[in-house]
Amino acid sequence: MGSKNIYIFEKGREDRRYIYRILPSVEGLNECIKQNIELDRIIAIKGPFSEEFNMAMLKEYRADYIVMKNSGILGGTIEKINAAKS
Secondary structure: OOHHHHHHHHHOOOOOOOOEEEOOOHHHHHHHHHOOOOHHHEEEOOOOOOHHHHHHHHHHOOOOOOOOOOOOOOOOHHHHHHHHHO
């Protein structure tokens, strides 16, 4: 999805808690600021990450769902999917 689409989620968020894992870029952070997203709902970090790392993040933030773009094998899509399945 990318940070440029955060507004779509924020528009329909209501009382749900969304955590955004974005690239640590000026553009991504500016989009979060533009949408008034609190700092404790932003994880600005560059991957790709292992399945274990993704699992730890999902567990730490008690995620019920994960939304992601298909960044392919090099972007860690398989590791994200496997972590979500676990």
